[in-house]
């Protein structure tokens with residue numbers, strides 16, 4: 001039987017050279033209209049997902065503030081359970097979810113569940129992303145927004161789990177830093193352009209569908 005998964009849109013704002021953060025962690029790339037699109041997509045989504053590095057480095061709230069709508073579930077992928085339970089994204093009990101592996105002990109998991117954070121165990125050794133998205137679907141998540149970082153986006157694209165890629169190109173060059181799609185093996189995916197829009201007089205927002 002084919003496991004069902006949420007409709008999944010990746011949203012990232014990157015430099016002209018495809019970076020989402022500098023080596024020192026600078027990642028402020030959005031302009032006001034880009035923030036509005038980001039928050040409208042959060043309001044559309046049942047859940048917003050980030051990787052563990054983004055959760056720790058940026059401590060995002062993942063709430064809807066620049067648009068009208070309800071707050072989504074806030075999900076982090078964290079095989080090693082390294083994210084602190086005190087993160088902003090977990091500030092409302094019942095709204096936070098951690099996706100980890102089946103190897104994690106009940107003791108370690110209880111640190112999160114005691115604070116009202118749900119824990120999904122998917123895969124051994126590393127997180128099985130397909131199982132993870134299927135578990136989110138079973139929790140009622142039909143529309144998923146992914147806000148990076150690059151490692152998370154790469155894994156989801158590699159496993160054929162992304163339906164749309166929304167990229168905003170910011171008028172800046174980093175030269176080095178974290179890549180928007182950050183993997184260590186070749187990943188050949190065709191895209192088709194769904195729309196293109198200039199924001200704030202200099203940023204370019206592109207929406208792609210994926211050809212698998």
Ligand SMILES: NC(=O)c1ccc[n+]([C@@H]2O[C@H](COP(=O)([O-])OP(=O)(O)OC[C@H]3O[C@@H](n4cnc5c(N)ncnc54)[C@H](OP(=O)(O)O)[C@@H]3O)[C@@H](O)[C@H]2O)c1
Nearest residue numbers: 013020021027051052053054079080127148149150151152
């Ligand atoms: N400009 C933007 O739009 C934007 C958006 C988001 C992030 N960022 C920046 O991007 C940087 C972080 O990106 P990143 O690529 O380093 O990391 P990331 O994708 O945020 O997190 C990577 C981590 O997530 C976990 N993970 C992801 N996929 C997994 C899988 N398939 N299986 C198991 N674990 C998985 C792993 O954590 P474990 O080690 O626990 O296994 C992995 O080390 C930050 O500097 C942030 O500021 C920028």
